[in-house]
Amino acid sequence: MCTNITLKSSDNTVLMARTMDFSFALDPEMMVYPRNFKLNFAFNEPLEHHYAFLGLSKNIGVFALADGINEHGLTAAALYFEGYATYESTVVEGKSIAPNDIVMWMLAKCKTVEDVKEVFQTHHLVELKLEFLGMIPPLHWVFQDIEGNSIIVEPLEDGIKIYENKLGVLTNSPDYGWHKTNVRSYIGLDPAQVEPRTIYGENFKAFGQGSGTFGLPGDLTPPSRFVKALYSKLSTKKAANEAELVVAASHILNNVDIPKGSVVTQRKTIDYTQYTAYMISNTQTYYYRLYDSLNTEVVNLNDFDLDGNEIIKV
Template identity: 30%
Template sequence: MIMKQLFGIALSSSLSISLLNHPATACSRILFNTDHDHVVARTMDLYMPDHPNVVAYPRGISRDGAVADSKTVRWTSKYGSVTVNSLGIATSDGINEKGFVANLLYLHGTQYENRDRRAGIANYMLLQYLLDVSATVSEALVELDKVQVVSVKAAGREWPLHISISDASGDSAVVEFVDGVKVVHRGKDSAVMTNEPPLDWQLNNLKKYSYFGGTESLPGDIDPPSRFVRASAFLKTVPVPKDTREALAEAYSIAKTVSVPRGAKNTSVGVSSEDTWPTLWTTLADASNRLYFFQASGAPNMFWIDLDKVNFTNGAPVKYVSGDDVSLAGEVSKKLKIFKNK
């Protein structure tokens, strides 16, 4: 299966052990809706390099859910997509040709449902499944009811995760697994997502701050609740953009307010002061115009892919560019390279 073979990397045992001893990722996601534009900005903050590749998948790819039992889900992709592949195995972010957007983030307290009779899908495969088969948030939520998300080790460890999804109409949802129960937040309360605690707690905590009826001023640290408050406040106060260019710029500017500089320390109670998770890359997904932007934190430039310029037909090759290539800039669909199985 292509997902299992694509960009495989060998991680040393010492690296795997270090990941087990540290909170691994602390990303942020912001949905910026206007009357005509629906833009998702997302940061990937990770304890170690994820060697991202921006991958264009055509329709018609056969996949399975990577769960080691006879009940793993099997499907064929209905829609083409452009995604970020992290750590050689996980689809961590992406948009499909219908403008459906999905983001995979870390949530330390995630507790998945007890295994039952439903077809299983590995948590790191869930985004690709939804991008392959869903054109809208409504369709994706129906698909989620058909399968069961199972925690499967990737890169030497298990990853407690939650997801956000949105579509070209501006509809949005956040899906979490709390105390073994699937929890779905849909609509305006799902515009911002960071990490732990779960979204219910984050929304309640928001009420303490001046922009949301409370008296406290905006926090400035890098902890997930503080990033959630800042992103929510700036999302509420930025001016209405005149056009798509301004919508993209404003979404990007909010993402930069919650990005984590290299060397910044986690100050959460009960967490080692040595724990860090710098922002590795940032994406912008323009669902209205089917544009997907990528910028590595170490790169001076942003590049993007216009999905209308990608060949998504059945049988077309899987193509990619490396997110570590700091020379990339502008629209890069012509620079996509064919992935060849070895």
């Protein structure tokens, strides 16, 4: 599961936010990766020097992360893409990346979404089973840079597809093209009230406020979360600055938050929103809230020694 949105305030501050919905306990830790901390990858030589970045991370022998922000304001997020993600099986030396390494690789090496595009155009995505999951993770990705440029990248059966992220919303399967088609079923949604009607001489008026949202899906499937997030994004008052932007994003994503017990997988595990993250490109700030807390934590990348060679636990 997972829901991702992008937003821009009236002072041109750009945000990427996401829920991390998963049925495997991640127990994430906030980690800062300085420029000289050695990064290890499945199919590539270690990177001794790279851009500094941070993100909530999972220790699987080495630290891995599903989203983060780097010193140039590039943000990245991986979302589950079950049934659609298609990878290659043959490693090409120096030209292959494991799907689970994509977020870290891009944050370490790229400044803009154009840089990200170039990596996908010159490298192969090669399947790799993660032992702690017992599977090859099916993923697609969202990237946004400090200028507000954003793309969605999906590894499909007929190749890697890169979409301009005009809607600023992504969830999970089906593919992004399908979600855009599905939006056509909901274009009548509106924050304004439905006007009263007279039918055969009888007057009918909507019950209470919110009648323009009648038909807005309420379930927690990826298609419904996509529509709910898109409607909330469209109808939410534009933020003026960073603080308002984070508040707006939190209210939008509250609509798709998954409490423990609401979704049970076929494996009888509970899929729930383990954390919600809000990343500000302009200031390289990462806000987050864990499931068991009402407090929003704030970490700024620039508060740390970015030239170090040791990972920093915050």
